[in-house]
Amino acid sequence: MQHQNLVNVITDALPGLNKSERKVAEAILSDPESATGSSIASLAKRANVSEPSVNRFCKRFNTAGFPDFKLKLAKSLVSGVRFVNRNVDPNDTVESYTPKIFDSTINDLALIRDSIDHSVVNAVVDQLIQAKRVYFFGLGTSGSVARDAENKFFRFNLPVSFHDDVLMMRMLASTGSAGDVFFVISHTGRTKEIIDIAEIASNNGATVIALTSSSSPLTAVSSIALEVDVPENTDEYMAMTSRIVHLVVLDVLATGFTLRRGPDFLPHLERIKNSLKPTRYQSED
Amino acid sequence: MQHQNLVNVITDALPGLNKSERKVAEAILSDPESATGSSIASLAKRANVSEPSVNRFCKRFNTAGFPDFKLKLAKSLVSGVRFVNRNVDPNDTVESYTPKIFDSTINDLALIRDSIDHSVVNAVVDQLIQAKRVYFFGLGTSGSVARDAENKFFRFNLPVSFHDDVLMMRMLASTGSAGDVFFVISHTGRTKEIIDIAEIASNNGATVIALTSSSSPLTAVSSIALEVDVPENTDEYMAMTSRIVHLVVLDVLATGFTLRRGPDFLPHLERIKNSLKPTRYQSED
DNA sequence: ATTATTTACGTAATTTTACTACATATGGGG
DNA sequence: CCCCATATGTAGTAAAATTACGTAAATAAT
Numbered sequence: 001m002q003h004q005n006l007v008n009v010i011t012d013a014l015p016g017l018n019k020s021e022r023k024v025a026e027a028i029l030s031d032p033e034s035a036t037g038s039s040i041a042s043l044a045k046r047a048n049v050s051e052p053s054v055n056r057f058c059k060r061f062n063t064a065g066f067p068d069f070k071l072k073l074a075k076s077l078v079s080g081v082r083f084v085n086r087n088v089d090p091n092d093t094v095e096s097y098t099p100k101i102f103d104s105t106i107n108d109l110a111l112i113r114d115s116i117d118h119s120v121v122n123a124v125v126d127q128l129i130q131a132k133r134v135y136f137f138g139l140g141t142s143g144s145v146a147r148d149a150e151n152k153f154f155r156f157n158l159p160v161s162f163h164d165d166v167l168m169m170r171m172l173a174s175t176g177s178a179g180d181v182f183f184v185i186s187h188t189g190r191t192k193e194i195i196d197i198a199e200i201a202s203n204n205g206a207t208v209i210a211l212t213s214s215s216s217p218l219t220a221v222s223s224i225a226l227e228v229d230v231p232e233n234t235d236e237y238m239a240m241t242s243r244i245v246h247l248v249v250l251d252v253l254a255t256g257f258t259l260r261r262g263p264d265f266l267p268h269l270e271r272i273k274n275s276l277k278p279t280r281y282q283s284e285d
Numbered sequence: 286m287q288h289q290n291l292v293n294v295i296t297d298a299l300p301g302l303n304k305s306e307r308k309v310a311e312a313i314l315s316d317p318e319s320a321t322g323s324s325i326a327s328l329a330k331r332a333n334v335s336e337p338s339v340n341r342f343c344k345r346f347n348t349a350g351f352p353d354f355k356l357k358l359a360k361s362l363v364s365g366v367r368f369v370n371r372n373v374d375p376n377d378t379v380e381s382y383t384p385k386i387f388d389s390t391i392n393d394l395a396l397i398r399d400s401i402d403h404s405v406v407n408a409v410v411d412q413l414i415q416a417k418r419v420y421f422f423g424l425g426t427s428g429s430v431a432r433d434a435e436n437k438f439f440r441f442n443l444p445v446s447f448h449d450d451v452l453m454m455r456m457l458a459s460t461g462s463a464g465d466v467f468f469v470i471s472h473t474g475r476t477k478e479i480i481d482i483a484e485i486a487s488n489n490g491a492t493v494i495a496l497t498s499s500s501s502p503l504t505a506v507s508s509i510a511l512e513v514d515v516p517e518n519t520d521e522y523m524a525m526t527s528r529i530v531h532l533v534v535l536d537v538l539a540t541g542f543t544l545r546r547g548p549d550f551l552p553h554l555e556r557i558k559n560s561l562k563p564t565r566y567q568s569e570d
Numbered sequence: 571a572t573t574a575t576t577t578a579c580g581t582a583a584t585t586t587t588a589c590t591a592c593a594t595a596t597g598g599g600g
Numbered sequence: 601c602c603c604c605a606t607a608t609g610t611a612g613t614a615a616a617a618t619t620a621c622g623t624a625a626a627t628a629a630t
Contacts, residue, residue: 005560020579040617050580055618066617067352067587071321071359078363078395088540090548094403094410097544101537106391112455113387118379125379140561141436148429148528179522190565200525217566239536244529251524255373259382263375276425280475281502305608325588335609340589351588352616 006076007032010062020049024057028073036074040066101239108230108241109248116228116249123224125256127207128153132179136162137169139194142185145246149183152254155272156261166193173197177205184207187230187242189216198222211246290392291361292317294346305334309342313358321359325351385526393515393526394533401513401534408509410541412492413438417464421447422454424479427470430496430531434468437539440557441546451478458482460489468494472515472527474501483507496531 010025017025028035033079034076035043044051059071128134134153138146143164150162163169176182182201186194189212200222202208209221210216214227228249230242258266295310302310312332313320320328329336343354373382413419419438423431428449435447448454461467467486471479474497484506488491497503499512513534515527543551 018578037353039615039617051617052619053579054583056579064514071356074356074360075363078360088544090544092544093543094407097540098403098406098537099398101540102394102533105533105536106394106398109387109394113384113391116383119381120382122379138412141433144429144436147432148426151426151429152524160409188565192564192566195566239437239533240541244532246522247529248387248390248531251390252383252497254512254524255382255386256379259373259375279477280473281477281480303607324586326586336588336592337610338608341608 004071006061013061020047020053021057021060023047023049024054032073032077032193036070036077105239105241105244108245112228112230112245112249116252117226120224120226121127121252121256124226124253125260127181127209127224128158128183128253128257129260130179131158131207134158134160134183135169135172136160136182136183136185137164137194137197138162138185139164139166140189141240141243142187142246145185145250146183147242148247149250152250153257155268156254156257157268166197169194169197170200173201173206174204176201176204178205178207178265181209181212182206184218184222185211185246186216186218187213187240187246189213189218191218194218198216211249212241226250230244291346291358298346302534305332305338306342306345308332308334309339317358317362321355333495390524390526390529392510393530397513397534401537402511405509405511406537406541408535409494409538410512410545412466412494412509413443413468413542414545415464416443416466416492419443419445419466419468420447420454420457420461421468422449422479422482423447423470424449424451424476426525426528426529427472430470430528430535431468433532434470434535437535438542440553441539442541442553449481454479454482455485458486458491459489461486461489463490463492465491466494467491468496469497469503469507470531471501471503472498472525472531474498474503475486476503479503480506496534498527 007029014022014025022150024043024047026044027272038046040051040054044054047054055066058066061069063069063072071150088100092100136146136149136153138144143162146162146164150160153160163172173182180201182198184194184198189195189210195217198208198210198218202221202223208221210222210225212218212225213229214225219225219227226249228242228245230245286384292314295314299307299310302505309328309332312328323331324343325339329339332339340351343351346354348354348357373385375458377385402543421431421434421438423429423529428447431447431449435445438445448457458467465486469479469483474480480502483493483495483503487506487508492509493507495501495503495510496513497510498514504510504512511534513527513530
C-alpha cells in the first residue's frame with residue numbers, strides 16, 4: 001500500500017508509542033490542519049514535550065524531519081484525508097458526515113486511478129471502436145450505470161442500448177454474434193443470472209466486456225475484464241462507491257473512444273449538444 | 286473561487302510576471318514535486334535568482350512566505366493536481382487521459398464537498414423523512430441519477446419511484462399534494478418541461494426539492510434547492526461530472542436519512558442486503 | 571533489592587533556513 | 601539625459617530545525 005494516509009497511520013500507531021511521542025501524536029491529531037502550519041517549537045509547546053521529541057516523532061514515521069513531516073501531513077489532509085476510512089457513526093452531524101461521504105468517494109477514485117490497467121482500457125476501446133453494436137447490461141445499481149453508459153455512447157453514432165431486464169438480456173445474448181459487444185457491468189461479478197447471460201453471448205462468438213471486480217466468476221466468462229476493485233464497504237451507513245467508480249471508468253472509455261475517432265468527429269458531438277438547446281430557457285454552454 | 290490549484294494559478298499568471306519572478310515560476314513548474322521539498326536557497330539557485338526574489342514570488346501568490354507556499358503547492362499536487370483543469374488533448378494517450386478524467390472528477394467532488402450548504406442538506410433530509418411519497422425526476426443523464434436514487438431510497442421502506450418520462454411526470458405532478466416530495470434532478474435547471482412540471486407540483490401544495498445549479502429557473506420554482514455548482518466543462522473530450530456529484534449528494538442525503546431514522550432501522554437494511562444472496566455465487570460481504 | 575543496561579527525554583549548541591532592511595541596478599517617461 | 605519607479609540583489613538578522621550530548625526513567629539481571 002503505497003499511499004497510506006498519514007493521519008490514519010498515526011492513529012493506528014498510537015498504541016505502540018511511548019509517552020512523549022503519544023503526546024505529540026495527540027496534539028497533531030486533535031488539529032492536523034493547524035499542525036501543518038506551525039513550527040516545531042509551537043507544536044512541542046502544545047504537546048508539552050521538547051522540540052527533539054517532536055523531531056524524533058517525525059522520523060519514526062519515515063519522514064526526513066519536521067518540515068518533511070508537515071508536508072506529508074498536509075498532503076494527507078487534501079482530498080479529505082481527515083475522514084478517509086473513518087466510518088460514519090451515529091453521532092455524526094451533517095457537518096461531519098457530509099465530508100466523510102465525499103472523502104470516501106474521492107479516496108476510492110484515487111485508488112482506482114492509480115491501479116487501473118491502461119492496456120486493458122486500450123483493449124476495451126479497441127473493441128468498442130470495432131463494434132457493430134454495443135449492449136450495456138446491468139442490474140440494480142449497475143442498471144443505472146448501464147443507462148448512463150447508453151446515454152454517453154449513443155452520441156458516437158453507434159447502435160447502442162442498455163438493458164436491466166434479465167429476460168431481454170438473455171434473448172439478446174442468444175442472438176448475439178461476432179461484432180456485437182456485450183458490456184456487462186456488475187460490482188460483485190457474482191450474480192448468477194448475469195454470468196449465465198455473459199456465457200451465452202460469449203458462446204455465440206460475441207465479445208463480452210466485463211466491468212467488475214477482479215477474480216470474480218464474471219471475469220472468467222468474459223473476453224476482456226476491466227477489473228476495478230473498490231474496497232468493500234462494511235459500514236451500514238456508508239454508500240456503495242463502486243457505481244461511481246464505474247461511471248468514471250466509462251467516462252474514460254468514452255474519452256478514449258472520442259480520441260480514437262479523431263477530430264473530424266467533434267462536429268457530430270457538437271450537433272448533439274446543440275439539439276437540446278430549444279428545450280431550455282436562455283443560453284448556456 | 287476559493288480552492289484554485291496553485292500550479293494552474295502560476296501558469297495563468299506567467300505572462301504578467303517580471304523577469305526573475307518568471308524564472309522562479311518556470312523553475313517550479315518544471316518540477317513542482319521537487320520544489321515542495323527544496324529550500325529557498327536551492328530553489329533560488331536553480332532559478333538563477335536571489336533568495337528574496339523567491340520570497341517575493343511566494344508572497345505575490347497570497348502565501349505567507351516560502352514555507353507556506355511549499356505547503357500549498359504540495360497540497361495542489363495531491364489528487365492529481367498535475368492535470369486538474371488541464372483539458373484532454375488529441376495527443377493524449379491512455380496513460381495521460383485516464384488520470385485526467387479521474388482527477389477532474391475528484392477535483393469537482395472536493396469543490397462541492399467544501400461548498401455545499403449543510404443547512405440545506407439538513408432541510409432536505411427533514412423533508413424526506415416526513416414525506417408520504419417521494420418521486421425522483423430526471424431526464425437524460427439525470428434520469429440515470431434519478432434511477433439510482435430510487436434504488437437507494439426504496440430501501441428506507443418509503444414509497445418511492447423514479448421517472449424519466451415527461452408525460453408521466455406531468456401527470457404525477459398534477460395529482461401531487463401536501464406530503465408528496467418531488468425530487469427534481471437537473472444539471473442545468475433550465476429544461477422547460479422540467480420547470481413546468483416542478484411548478485405544477487408546487488402549485489398543488491407538494492414539496493419540490495431541486496438538485497441543480499444555483500440561480501437556475503428551476504431553483505425559483507422549488508421549495509428547497511440543493512444548489513451544486515459543478516464547473517462547466519467546455520472541453521469536447523471531457524465528461525460531464527455533474528451527474529457524479531449529484532450521485533454523491535444523494536448518498537449524503539441517504540446517509541442523513543439513515544442516521545435520522547436511528548439504529549433500530551439498521552436490521553431492515555440488513556434484511557434487504559441479504560435478500561440478494563441467493564442470486565449470487567459464493568458468499569460475500 | 572540493587573545495580574547494570576537500555577531506552578526515553580530534555581538542554582544547549584550548531585547549522586540550516588527564511589526574512590528584512592537596505593542598496594544598487596534597470597528601464598520607461600519627461 | 602536625468603528622474604522616478606520598479607525590479608533585483610547583498611548582507612545582516614531572526615527564526616527554525618537538527619545534532620550531540622547528558623541526565624533521567626524504566627527494565628532486566630543478579
